[in-house]
Amino acid sequence: MANQEVLIEAKQLVKRYGDFTAVNGIDFQVRKGESFGFLGPNGAGKSTTMRIIAATLTRTSGEITILGKDPEKFGPEIKAHLGVVPQTDNLDNALTVEENLYIYGRYFGLSKKFIAPKIDELLDFAQLTEKRSVKVETLSGGMKRRLTIARALVSEPEILMLDEPTTGLDPQARHILWDRLFRLKEQGVTLLITTHYMDEAEQLCDRLMVMDKGSIMAEDSPAGLIKNFSTKEVLEVRFGSDRNADVAPQLKEMCERIEVLPDRILMYADDGEVLLHDLGQKGLHPLTSLVRRSSLEDVFLRLTGRTLVD
Amino acid sequence: MITDNAVLIAQSRRGRFAESRYSGRAHILLERSLIAFRNSAWLAVLSGFFEPVLYLLSFGYGLGHLIGKIPLQNGHVVSYAMYIAPGLLATSAMNGAIYDSTWNVFFKLKHDRIYQGMLQTSLGPLDVALGEIGWSLLRGFSYAVGFMCVVVPAGLITSWWGILAVPAAVLIAFGFASVGMGITSCFSTFQQMDYINIAMLPMFLFSGSFYPLTVYPGYLQGILKSLPLWQAIAMVRDLTLGIVTWGILWHVLYFVVMASVGVTITTQRLTKLFLR
Numbered sequence: 001m002a003n004q005e006v007l008i009e010a011k012q013l014v015k016r017y018g019d020f021t022a023v024n025g026i027d028f029q030v031r032k033g034e035s036f037g038f039l040g041p042n043g044a045g046k047s048t049t050m051r052i053i054a055a056t057l058t059r060t061s062g063e064i065t066i067l068g069k070d071p072e073k074f075g076p077e078i079k080a081h082l083g084v085v086p087q088t089d090n091l092d093n094a095l096t097v098e099e100n101l102y103i104y105g106r107y108f109g110l111s112k113k114f115i116a117p118k119i120d121e122l123l124d125f126a127q128l129t130e131k132r133s134v135k136v137e138t139l140s141g142g143m144k145r146r147l148t149i150a151r152a153l154v155s156e157p158e159i160l161m162l163d164e165p166t167t168g169l170d171p172q173a174r175h176i177l178w179d180r181l182f183r184l185k186e187q188g189v190t191l192l193i194t195t196h197y198m199d200e201a202e203q204l205c206d207r208l209m210v211m212d213k214g215s216i217m218a219e220d221s222p223a224g225l226i227k228n229f230s231t232k233e234v235l236e237v238r239f240g241s242d243r244n245a246d247v248a249p250q251l252k253e254m255c256e257r258i259e260v261l262p263d264r265i266l267m268y269a270d271d272g273e274v275l276l277h278d279l280g281q282k283g284l285h286p287l288t289s290l291v292r293r294s295s296l297e298d299v300f301l302r303l304t305g306r307t308l309v310d
Numbered sequence: 311m312i313t314d315n316a317v318l319i320a321q322s323r324r325g326r327f328a329e330s331r332y333s334g335r336a337h338i339l340l341e342r343s344l345i346a347f348r349n350s351a352w353l354a355v356l357s358g359f360f361e362p363v364l365y366l367l368s369f370g371y372g373l374g375h376l377i378g379k380i381p382l383q384n385g386h387v388v389s390y391a392m393y394i395a396p397g398l399l400a401t402s403a404m405n406g407a408i409y410d411s412t413w414n415v416f417f418k419l420k421h422d423r424i425y426q427g428m429l430q431t432s433l434g435p436l437d438v439a440l441g442e443i444g445w446s447l448l449r450g451f452s453y454a455v456g457f458m459c460v461v462v463p464a465g466l467i468t469s470w471w472g473i474l475a476v477p478a479a480v481l482i483a484f485g486f487a488s489v490g491m492g493i494t495s496c497f498s499t500f501q502q503m504d505y506i507n508i509a510m511l512p513m514f515l516f517s518g519s520f521y522p523l524t525v526y527p528g529y530l531q532g533i534l535k536s537l538p539l540w541q542a543i544a545m546v547r548d549l550t551l552g553i554v555t556w557g558i559l560w561h562v563l564y565f566v567v568m569a570s571v572g573v574t575i576t577t578q579r580l581t582k583l584f585l586r
Binding site: 054055056057058075076077079080081084086088089090091092093094095096099103104106107108109110111113114135155156157 | 314315316317319320321323324329330333335338341342345346349350422423424426427428429430431432433434584585586
C-alpha cells in the first residue's frame with residue numbers, strides 16, 4: 001500500500017465558519033486501494049473534511065488535491081471521480097429503487113445503454129433485486145443505505161466516500177453493510193470513511209486518522225494505534241459511584257495508567273487477569289470486573305481524555 | 311456523448327461556459343421530472359387544467375350573463391367571457407409555475423434533499439435551476455394548450471394573434487417559475503412558504519382578470535401595473551383580442567428580465583447552500 005499512488009493529499013487544510021474553526025490545519029494522504037478512516041466524535045471536523053474533498057465545500061486556507069486536481073478549480077471532474085454516500089440519505093423518494101440508480105447515472109452524463117446492465121449488477125450487490133420496482137420511501141433504513149452506496153457506484157468512481165455509513169442502523173443491518181463494504185475493499189476500491197464507532201473503524205479501515213476539535217490527534221493502522229497508545233488489555237472495575245474516586249489513587253500505583261469514568265475505572269495493563277488477582281491480594285474487591293482487549297475507544301480516551309460516544 | 315466514463319465526460323466541459331456551475335445537462339432534470347410524474351401526481355396536474363375552465367364557466371358565463379358586453383379602449387365590444395378568458399389563461403400559467411417552483415421545490419430542497427444529491431454529482435447548480443424551471447415551463451405550456459382547446463371552439467378567441475397566447479403563457483410561466491424557485495431557495499421553514507400565498511391571492515383578485523384597472527384611482531393602477539400578473543394578463547389579452555401594438559414588447563421584456571433575475575438568484579442560492 002505504501003508505494004501505491006497518492007490519490008488525495010491535504011496540506012495545512014483549514015475551514016473556518018466565522019469564529020469557529022471546524023478544521024484546523026490538517027495534513028494527510030490517502031493512497032490508491034486503501035481504506036482510510038476519520039475517527040472522532042461528533043463535531044471533530046470529519047464531515048467538513050469529507051465535504052471539502054467532495055468539492056461541495058470550499059476551504060478557508062491550505063492545499064488539497066484529489067488525483068492531482070484542486071476541487072475548487074475542477075469541481076465537476078472531482079465529483080466524477082468520487083462516489084458519495086452522505087450522512088443523511090438523499091435518495092429520490094418520488095422514484096423507484098431502479099429509477100434512483102438510473103437517473104443518478106444520467107446526472108453524470110452516462111448513457112442508458114451503459115447504465116442498464118449496471119443497474120442489475122448493483123441491485124445484486126446491494127441485495128435489492130427483489131425491490132427494484134418499489135418506491136424508495138417504503139425501504140428500511142438498512143436498505144436505503146445499501147441503495148445509496150449502490151447509487152454512488154453507478155459512475156464507477158475511483159474513491160468511495162462514506163460519511164457515518166452505519167449511524168442509526170440496527171446491529172444486523174450494520175453487519176450486512178460492513179460485509180458489502182468489505183467486498184468493495186477486496187475489489188480494490190479506495191474507501192474513505194468517517195465514523196464515531198470504533199468497531200466500525202477496526203473492521204473496515206487499514207489506516208485511521210483520529211480527529212478531535214478539527215485537529216489530528218494520531219494516525220496509524222488500528223492495531224498500530226492500540227499498540228502505541230494503549231496496553232494490550234484493560235481491566236474495567238466498578239466499586240460503586242461513591243467509592244470509585246476513593247480507591248483511584250491506590251489503583252493508579254498498580255498499573256501503567258488508569259482512567260476514572262463516572263461509572264467505572266479503567267486499568268491499563270498487559271495482563272488483566274493478573275492485575276485482577278493483585279487487586280484481590282490487596283483486599284480491593286470491586287462490585288464487578290471485566291478483562292478485555294484494548295480498543296480504539298481506549299486510544300481515543302488516552303489522546304483526548306474523553307470518550308467517543310457520549 | 312461518445313464516452314461512458316464520468317470523468318472524461320466532465321473533462322470535456324473544460325473551458326466551456328460556466329464550467330463549474332453548468333454541465334450542459336439540464337435536460338436530465340426534465341427526464342427525472344417525467345419519471346416522477348409518471349409515478350404520481352396525475353390528479354394534481356389535471357386540476358391545474360380544470361381550474362381556469364371552471365372559473366370561465368362560473369364567471370364568464372354565469373356572472374357574464376348579468377354583466378353583458380364590455381367596451382374596449384379601441385371601441386370594440388366583447389362578451390364578458392371573452393374579456394376574462396385571457397386573464398384566466400395568464401393566471402393558470404402563473405399558478406402552475408408557482409406551485410411547481412415553490413412547494414415542490416421546497417420539498418425537494420429541504421425534506422428529500424434531492425438537490426443535494428444532484429449537486430454531489432457532476433451536475434451544476436445552473437443545470438438544476440434550468441431543469442426545474444424548464445419543467446414548470448412545460449407544465450405552463452400544457453395548461454395553455456389545454457385551455458386553448460376549450461376557448462377556441464367556444465369562439466372566445468377572435469384573432470389569429472391569439473395563437474401567440476400559448477408562447478406568451480410559457481414566457482409567463484418562465485418568469486414566475488424562476489422567481490418562485492429563487493424565493494423558495496431563500497426560505498428555510500414551512501411557515502415562510504405562506505408568504506407566497508399571501509402575495510398570490512390579492513394579486514390574482516385585483517390584477518384585472520375580471521374587470522379593467524380603470525375602476526381604481528391612478529396611483530393604485532400604477533402599483534398594479536408594476537406587478538407581474540397584470541403584465542401577464544395585459545400581454546395575453548392584447549393577443550387573444552387582437553389589439554397588438556409594439557407596446558406588447560414591454561411585457562415580453564418584463565418577463566425576460568424577471569426570468570433572468572430568478573435564474574440568477576436560484577443558481578446563486580443553490581451554490582451557497584450546497585457548494586459553499
